[in-house]
Amino acid sequence: MAFLRESEEHTDLDGIEKRATSVAQLLLDRVAATPNGEAFRFRKDTGWDSVSWQRFGDRVEALAAGLVALGIEAEERVALLSATRYEWVLADFAVLYAGAATTTVYPTTNARGVAFIVADSGSRVVIAEDDGQVDKLVEHRAELPDLRHVVIIDGAGDDDWVIGLDDLERRGRELLAESADVVTERVRGIRPEHLGSIMYTSGTTGTPKGVRLPHSAWTYSAAAIDALHVLGPDDLNFLWLPLSHAFGKVMLALAPLIGFRTAIDGKVERIADNLVELRPTIVAAAPRIFEKAHARIETAMAEKGGIEKRLFDWAVGVGLKVSRAEQAGQQPSRLLRIEHAVADRLVLSKIRERFGGRLRYFVSAAAPLDRDVAQWFDAIGVTVLEGYGLTETAAASFINRPGEYRFGTVGRPFPGTEVRIAEDGEILLRSPGVMTGYHNRPEATAAALDEYGWFRTGDIGRIDDGGFLLITDRKKDLYKTSQGKYVAPSAIAATFKGLCPYAAELIVYGETRPYSVALVALDAQTITEWADQHGLARSSLADIAHDERTRAVIAGYVDRLNTQLDRWEQIKKFDIIDHELSVESGDLTPSMKLRRKAVLESFADDIDALYH
Known part of the structure; x- marks a missing residue:
């Protein structure tokens, strides 16, 4: 295989090779080093609660012992089916403390998708957020013969198959009373090559694939970031990212390694208020x-x-x-x-x-x-x-x-x-x-x-x-026009979103066509505020999208975009989508990336009309 260019910076491994043997060991070491230091903050009622590393570690140990009591063995999978919240973090570290591996499942995944991931990963236990998530498993229980237990975070168990998180912790504390070192021995038994997680790709196309990541992958990523001195022990990280996404999960490995504080609230609608209230120093x-x-x-x-x-x-x-x-x-x-x-x-x-x-x-x-x-x-x-x-x-x-x-x-x-x-x-x-x-x-x-x-x-x-x-x-999104010119649609979309404050997304298309066209997805918040000032107050998003005044404004931004593009990249025609793209409708991945193939299929007729 021939290469055009190779990095010359890949040999700098100072400090990286001496990393911990596992993510579980990172937490064990952190609890020992700074037991009274603040570890996490999380929403409780209308305010914030705070836990020390010792308090966090103690509860993680009890939950891990609970998983051992349920029969979970080393490298067996435990699936987490929940939105970003403090209990997700507790559960994840408990799985790792038990020597098992976490299977991550986005809470927006439908019942069929949840059943596929749980079955494909071979998960023996699922920790689910609430009754709605448990219902997804109940719907497909016949297809999940290897699923031994479901642990519910918000709710109480109704039989031995579904148990509450508090019940799991109680079982764990009973086991620890009999065998105090059961969890510590599990942690000591983890080797760097042991499976730490299976993370399913969010699937912009096709069936999601389970990515097998050993502990060594996570400890490497954490140690490599630490070596760059981007974060320090005095930082306050505001974590709202989906923890079923690798970007969010690597922040969890970093926390015990560096010892910084993490405030957790996965509610996207509260991001702006939380920034003002928490005054974080780092936000991803x-x-x-x-x-x-x-x-x-x-x-x-x-x-x-x-x-x-x-x-x-x-x-x-x-x-x-x-x-x-x-x-x-x-x-x-x-x-x-x-x-x-x-x-x-x-x-x-x-x-x-x-x-x-303070950022x-x-x-x-x-x-x-x-x-x-x-x-x-x-x-x-x-x-x-x-x-x-x-x-x-x-x-x-x-x-x-x-x-x-x-x-x-x-x-x-x-x-x-x-x-x-x-x-x-x-x-x-x-x-x-x-x-x-x-x-x-x-x-x-x-x-x-x-x-x-x-x-x-x-x-x-x-x-x-x-x-x-x-x-x-x-690579799969690049397309060639009928004139033989390659176009990179994502780069064009990023430029447009930087220019146009009313656009949430730009879907550029032109495969084998004589020119490129685009669909504009509006940002509901900014376009509604604009509409209120331009004679469209209290109009629906669909009415705003179909109004000629809106089209004229968007056309102006498309013209500005075209001045920055080569001739074969320029958008000759566009249409405005009359609703917001969302995760729930399948337009976006949970990490808010465009599901390009799905959107192109949904709007195939609209795109075809732009060529007539």
Whole structure:
């Protein structure tokens, strides 16, 4: 196999090779090191409760003993079927303490999908959030003969098959009273190569595949991130990410390694309020969160108009000048520094207060982030460190470092990660974080991993002269027009979402066609606020989407987009989708990535109409 470019930074392994033998050992070590330090905060009634590492570790041990009492053996699977919450974290570490492996299941998965994952993974116990999730299992119980027990978080068990979380803990404490070292011995028995989790790909196309990740993959990813000094023990991380996604789960491995505090609340609608209330120093998120925040602030200022809007534009403009100078390796002039101090005091610091006022970094991954959006955040004084990884690489492979970042790239490889670019542009990775294979899928494993351990990511990209990786698009999403020109739809969509505050998504299409067309999915919040100011107050989203005034506004942004594209990439026609894309309707993955194939199939007639 020939390669166009290979990373030269993959040999830096200082400190990485001495990592813990397992994620369970990371927690055991943390409890011993800082037992009274704050570990987690979580919502309780209307406020926040806090637990120390000792208190957290004690409860994890009891729940782990409960799983042992239920008959769970080393490397057997326990599935977690719940939204992001404190109990998810307790359950995950309890599974690992028991020497078992966690199977992650998104709570939005339908009953048929849940049954497939539980059966395919061979999970013996499922820890489910509530009656609604338990009902999914009951519906397909006949297809799950190996499922011994269901543990319900919110609710009480009704028989020996369904038991409450408190009951699991009670059983565990009874076992610990008889054998105090039963859990500690399980932890000591875990080897780095032992299975730690099976994470099912969210499936933008086809049947989800179970990614087998050993403990060594997670401890590597955590140690590699720690080596970059992005987070420290004094940080407060606000964790809202889906914990069934690798991006969220790697943050759980990092917490005991570094010892920082984590506040947990998976309610997306509470993100803005939680930022102000918690005042975190680190937040990881998917690009859609940054796009929405940027759009909301920009549209709010546009609606205010007058002197406030002019002052805002001036301040952000000054911030952009400083950001661009620093990106170019230059020191801002004395006059610019004075202007920036004034702009920060009057405007920029107030914008940062919307995010709590203490943020050191945002971390973005899971999908491309428009470079202009990233630079806008840098201009207001909050750096977004964009990174890159996949479920198959235990989330982490590349990241922009503090003080060493380039907008529009996903940074340099982590210590211990090798990267190559194949002749067709596909990114190939090799590292201790790469999966051992797909569960029960030998053919898929062989297609993804070669004999030398190189993983085919399915992404197209290139490495620039500074060693920073630029992602072009998913290999399967690239298309060729009838004129023979390749188009990268995801890159175009990211640029458009950075330009248009009213767009949630842009679906670009043109496979074998003479030109490209697009469907625009509106952001309900920002477009409704715009509609209220433009004679469409109290209109439904469908009515707003069909109104000619809306079309004219969106057309203006499409025209701006086209000025930044090559001729064969330009959008010749577009249509507006009359409802919001959602996870529930199958348009988006739980990590808010577009299910491109599903959306194209749903709107095939609309797309075809754009060519007539």
